[in-house]
Amino acid sequence: MAKPGILGRSSSMPRSNEGMRLVFSAVIGIMLGYLFGISFPTVNITKLHFPSSIVSYIEDRNSGITTQTLLNHAWTSANSHKKNNSDSKSDEIPKIYVTSNPKGAERLPPGIVVSETDLYLRRLWGEPSEDLTIQPKYLVTFTVGIAQKANIDAAVKKFSENFTIMLFHYDGRTTEWDEFEWSKRAIHVSVSKQTKWWYAKRFLHPDVVARYDYIFIWDEDLGVQHFNAEEYIKLVRKHGLEISQPGLEPDRGLTWQMTKRRGDREVHKVTEERPGWCSDPHLPPCAAFVEIMATVFSRDAWRCVWHMIQNDLIHGWGLDFALRKCVEPAHEKIGVVDAQWIVHQGVPSLGNQGKSENGRAPWEGVRGRCRKEWGIFQARLADAEKKYYLDQGITPPNSTSV
Numbered sequence: 297m298a299k300p301g302i303l304g305r306s307s308s309m310p311r312s313n314e315g316m317r318l319v320f321s322a323v324i325g326i327m328l329g330y331l332f333g334i335s336f337p338t339v340n341i342t343k344l345h346f347p348s349s350i351v352s353y354i355e356d357r358n359s360g361i362t363t364q365t366l367l368n369h370a371w372t373s374a375n376s377h378k379k380n381n382s383d384s385k386s387d388e389i390p391k392i393y394v395t396s397n398p399k400g401a402e403r404l405p406p407g408i409v410v411s412e413t414d415l416y417l418r419r420l421w422g423e424p425s426e427d428l429t430i431q432p433k434y435l436v437t438f439t440v441g442i443a444q445k446a447n448i449d450a451a452v453k454k455f456s457e458n459f460t461i462m463l464f465h466y467d468g469r470t471t472e473w474d475e476f477e478w479s480k481r482a483i484h485v486s487v488s489k490q491t492k493w494w495y496a497k498r499f500l501h502p503d504v505v506a507r508y509d510y511i512f513i514w515d516e517d518l519g520v521q522h523f524n525a526e527e528y529i530k531l532v533r534k535h536g537l538e539i540s541q542p543g544l545e546p547d548r549g550l551t552w553q554m555t556k557r558r559g560d561r562e563v564h565k566v567t568e569e570r571p572g573w574c575s576d577p578h579l580p581p582c583a584a585f586v587e588i589m590a591t592v593f594s595r596d597a598w599r600c601v602w603h604m605i606q607n608d609l610i611h612g613w614g615l616d617f618a619l620r621k622c623v624e625p626a627h628e629k630i631g632v633v634d635a636q637w638i639v640h641q642g643v644p645s646l647g648n649q650g651k652s653e654n655g656r657a658p659w660e661g662v663r664g665r666c667r668k669e670w671g672i673f674q675a676r677l678a679d680a681e682k683k684y685y686l687d688q689g690i691t692p693p694n695s696t697s698v
């Protein structure tokens with residue numbers, strides 16, 4: 297461990313710090329912002345008996361590096377103190393290993409384990425406990441390109457301060473959004489040309505969004521004149537919908553009867569389709585079914601759906617038919633909210649971001665990929681179910697996936 301400190305500033309420090317510093321740099325460097333909030337107030341400088349020159353050095357600086365120095369010293373001091381104290385007992389103290397901790401964290405005392413986090417923005421100063429004046433209970437995400445700026449502005453304004461706003465930018469243009477007041481409290485994730493399920497899989501891990509009762513994962517081309525998010529959530533709670541979407545304005549080209557808005561009710565959970573389309577009135581597309589353009593998940597439903605999203609399938613075709621695997625009974629917990637409805641404007645967006653190949657227009661390549669994914673997903677799901685039943689020694693039923 298004779299390497300120089302990672303920060304190249306260790307010459308004035310005692311030797312014994314260096315190995316430890318390497319470890320700390322690697323592990324804690326990433327999390328410095330977080331640790332700063334927790335550790336700084338609890339480290340009592342006088343109690344640790346720092347040489348006064350170090351104290352003033354630390355206080356003179358205001359970068360993250362000094363926090364690290366402080367941590368290093370706190371650690372050394374606590375460590376040598378403990379060693380001195382526990383010479384005779386060290387053999388008797390068992391190592392911590394808690395099997396009920398989250399996988400991989402068994403060596404931590406359970407009291408320090410924080411297995412879920414949130415997307416709440418914090419301050420860099422002040423009391424950590426006073427950072428959050430409001431803790432939104434709902435999350436709404438839009439996958440956006442700058443061309444839909446006005447539309448997204450209108451949509452976001454339908455969501456109160458009880459919502460965390462998250463934008464997934466597929467065109468790399470994020471600064472233009474700053475003209476909107478709400479943009480400052482929004483979370484912006486910018487990755488070139490990905491789809492909303494790609495973003496959702498990577499940035500909406502169930503443990504990260506665990507604070508939200510409901511998660512809206514929406515497209516950018518939805519008209520929201522007749523939509524109120526708080527009212528929507530009231531209806532979803534009232535009718536016990538774990539997976540839902542607002543009714544769609546019937547005048548526009550619709551594919552499914554199920555998602556069409558009904559004028560005479562709050563929600564609906566079943567529909568009639570064209571003859572022969574539904575083998576079972578409780579199965580898609582007659583029930584247990586919503587589309588993926590404006591889906592709303594409960595916390596529990598999302599935890600399941602997140603696990604079903606495949607890393608290489610990004611358009612999500614076929615996912616809508618499989619959502620029902622995540623709730624039981626699906627025909628009661630999946631439904632369409634008619635009283636708060638939207639218009640699907642169907643503007644071309646990511647569909648046009650494909651690549652022209654073999655003389656085919658970009659959108660054709662995207663469409664082809666969508667279909668291919670659907671086939672792959674169907675096969676994987678059917679195979680996985682079959683394998684499960686065989687492993688259990690049960691004759692597999694004929695595939696139930698659509």
Ligand SMILES: *[C@@H]1O[C@H](CO)[C@@H](O)[C@H](O)[C@H]1NC(C)=O
Nearest residue numbers: 376377378379380381382383
């Ligand atoms: C360390 O141990 C020595 C001898 O056992 C003792 O005199 C001293 O007070 C101890 N120091 C601390 C910090 O406990």
Ligand SMILES: *[C@@H]1O[C@H](CO)[C@@H](O)[C@H](O)[C@H]1NC(C)=O
Nearest residue numbers: 433455456457458459526527
């Ligand atoms: C936000 O949530 C609180 C608590 O549920 C509620 O009282 C308040 O009306 C909500 N805000 C809006 C704008 O609906």
Ligand SMILES: *[C@@H]1O[C@H](CO)[C@@H](O)[C@H](O)[C@H]1NC(C)=O
Nearest residue numbers: 575576691692693694695696
């Ligand atoms: C299941 O599939 C087999 C072969 O495809 C068919 O013979 C059988 O009738 C099916 N069973 C049911 C219950 O649909």
